[in-house]
Amino acid sequence: MEEHLTVGRVAELADISVRTLHHYDEIGLVRPSARTAVGYRAYAPADVERLREVLAFRRLGFGLREIADLVDDPDTDAVARLHRLRGLLVDQRDRAAAMVVAIDRELEARAMGIRTTPEEQLKVFGAQLYEQIGSAYPATRRTEPRIAARVLAALGDARTVLNVGAGTGSYEPADREVTAVEPSAVMRAQRPAGAAPCIDARAEELPFEDQSFDAAMAFSTVHHWQDPLAGLRELRRVAKRVVVFTYDASSPGWLERFWLTRDYLPEFAGLLEGRPSLAEMSRAIGGRAEPVPVPWDCADGFFEAYWRRPEAYLAEPVRRAVSVWTRLGAAVEQRVVGELRADLESGRWAERNGELAGLDAAELGLRLIVG
Ligand SMILES: C[S@@+](CC[C@H](N)C(=O)[O-])C[C@H]1O[C@@H](n2cnc3c(N)ncnc32)[C@H](O)[C@@H]1O
Numbered sequence: 295m296e297e298h299l300t301v302g303r304v305a306e307l308a309d310i311s312v313r314t315l316h317h318y319d320e321i322g323l324v325r326p327s328a329r330t331a332v333g334y335r336a337y338a339p340a341d342v343e344r345l346r347e348v349l350a351f352r353r354l355g356f357g358l359r360e361i362a363d364l365v366d367d368p369d370t371d372a373v374a375r376l377h378r379l380r381g382l383l384v385d386q387r388d389r390a391a392a393m394v395v396a397i398d399r400e401l402e403a404r405a406m407g408i409r410t411t412p413e414e415q416l417k418v419f420g421a422q423l424y425e426q427i428g429s430a431y432p433a434t435r436r437t438e439p440r441i442a443a444r445v446l447a448a449l450g451d452a453r454t455v456l457n458v459g460a461g462t463g464s465y466e467p468a469d470r471e472v473t474a475v476e477p478s479a480v481m482r483a484q485r486p487a488g489a490a491p492c493i494d495a496r497a498e499e500l501p502f503e504d505q506s507f508d509a510a511m512a513f514s515t516v517h518h519w520q521d522p523l524a525g526l527r528e529l530r531r532v533a534k535r536v537v538v539f540t541y542d543a544s545s546p547g548w549l550e551r552f553w554l555t556r557d558y559l560p561e562f563a564g565l566l567e568g569r570p571s572l573a574e575m576s577r578a579i580g581g582r583a584e585p586v587p588v589p590w591d592c593a594d595g596f597f598e599a600y601w602r603r604p605e606a607y608l609a610e611p612v613r614r615a616v617s618v619w620t621r622l623g624a625a626v627e628q629r630v631v632g633e634l635r636a637d638l639e640s641g642r643w644a645e646r647n648g649e650l651a652g653l654d655a656a657e658l659g660l661r662l663i664v665g
Contacts, residue, residue, distance in 0.1 A: 298328055298336035308349060315345075323362055324348055343372065350379050354386060369632050377610045381430050395479060430614035432484055434595030437464045441539070441594070444586060445511065448537040448664045452509035456533055458497045458525070459515025463489040464594065465539075473507070475500065497525030502532040509535040514596060516540045518617070522570050526578035530665070536579040538663040539586065544571030545659065552598055552658050553647050554607065557637075558630045561622050572661060581665020587655035598658045602650050604643055608635055 305312045318324040319335065324345045326335040337345070344365060351361045365375070403409070442465050449455060449467060457466050460474035462484045472490035475497070476482050482492050495501050497512065498521050510533035512525075517540065519525040529536045542548065543566045549555045555562045576583050592599040597616045600606035608631055613619040619627045637643040650656070 298330075298338055299342065300330065301326065301335040301337070304337050304342065304345065308345065310349070318345070318348065321358065321362075323358060323365075347372075347375060347379065350383070354379075354382050367628070369628060369635070374610050381610070381614050384430075391479075391483070430611065431481065432462055432615075433611045434615045435462070435464060436594055438589070438592050438594040438599075440589055441465075441586060441592075444584075444662055445513065445537060445539065448662060449509050449511065450535065452507075452535055454507045454509070456500075456502070456507040456510040456529075457490070458500070458510060458512045458529060459518065460485075460490075460492060461515070462486070465511070465513045466490055496520075497528055500528045500532050504531055505534060507533040509533050509537060511537040511539075513539045516575065517569065523574060523578045526575055530579045536581060536663075536665045538575065538579065538581070540572075540575065540661055540663065542572040542583065542659045542661045543569060544573070548659050552601060553604075553643075553650075554597075554601075554630075557646065558633055559618075559622070559626070561626050562618070565618065565621060572663075576663050576665070579663060579665035581663045583661040583663045585657055586660045586662050587657050588660060589655050590653065598656075598660065601656050601658060602653065604634065604638060604647075607631070608638075 299307070301312055301315050305315055315324070315335070319326060324341060326337045326341050328336040328338060330336050347365050348361050351364060352358075356364070367375075370378070445465055446467055449470070453471060455467060455470045455472045456475065457463075457472055458475045460466065460476045461478075461481045463474065463486065466472050466474065466489070474485070474490045474492035475495045476485075476492050477494060477496050479494070482494065485492055493501065497515070497519050510529040512529060516522045516525065516538060526536070526538065529538070549560070549563060570578075572583055588598050588601060590602040595606075595612055595615055597618050600612065606612050613627060613631075634643065637646075
């Protein structure tokens with residue numbers, strides 16, 4: 295019994311009432327696995343571990359029914375759930391930090407007699423995707439040197455480079471004078487010390503004069519823009535050369551190219567609705583598209599990066615750093631993970647995709663448009 299804690303002690307340590315603990319017991323959420331000699335509830339270490347998870351999800355605002363589903367999910371273990379909790383808590387912290395910054399800005403503005411616009415006041419509450427998922431980004435997203443070499447070659451001898459949708463600064467050439475543009479405060483906050491100066495702006499409205507830069511680049515970001523063609527035209531306006539890394543989702547059979555979309559994620563098609571075709575994007579910058587094969591050991595964990603390492607998609611941090619999963623929602627994500635895990639275990643994935651083992655790089659529709 296030594297390692298068990300009484301209900302009173304647990305309540306004291308967790309700063310909750312004994313009544314709450316009794317309620318969790320009654321509804322089967324956290325059941326103490328023992329009783330003391332005189333019949334009081336006694337919590338074993340595993341019970342305490344479960345309670346810790348429940349309380350953390352509670353603090354994040356989840357309802358008790360949702361929490362029960364999360365902690366009893368047969369597809370995740372304690373470590374996966376801790377990663378998930380950590381990600382959610384870090385997101386919450388980052389969002390609170392972004393709100394503090396916005397409120398400080400507004401206080402400063404008010405002190406100077408300036409009123410913020412309704413758009414500015416609401417912006418910080420808006421569900422901007424990268425404010426939600428940005429803190430998970432650096433875990434697996436970094437420069438892939440073979441793709442970076444292609445970008446560098448496309449930039450040619452440009453001395454001044456504008457990087458739009460710059461994120462944490464992957465692919466920014468170190469030997470040029472770079473200016474970054476990034477609308478997400480969470481992403482800007484994660485740029486390493488010494489990274490290029492970064493401006494809070496959007497591709498669709500670049501705060502620069504015509505032809506201010508030798509080149510403008512946009513890497514893995516166009517699909518996030520509200521108006522991709524307007525953004526690309528802005529890049530064209532402010533720079534003499536434009537280099538865009540994106541995907542060609544318009545060609546027929548694109549979803550079939552990659553087993554993840556073909557066999558597990560038909561919902562991906564919904565994300566493509568209304569997106570401009572590769573031809574339209576090329577026209578917007580007056581450029582030409584070149585295929586960019588994805589190396590089998592791609593260092594940048596974008597959506598297609600693990601085409602020959604399917605187990606990677608089972609890892610929560612890999613999925614958290616790719617917006618597709620957040621966009622499609624937790625239910626789709628859990629289904630795909632369950633199906634993929636089962637197919638990997640049964641050998642069905644290997645049966646269907648055996649030929650991939652012999653490839654060093656795959657053509658998955660990624661394109662560099664240079665204009
Ligand atoms: C997948 S990340 C890519 C970041 C970086 N280019 C990289 O390769 O690591 C997409 C970025 O686009 C940014 N973004 C979203 N909407 C944007 C817009 N309208 N204009 C510019 N950037 C935008 C997001 O905040 C996010 O940082």
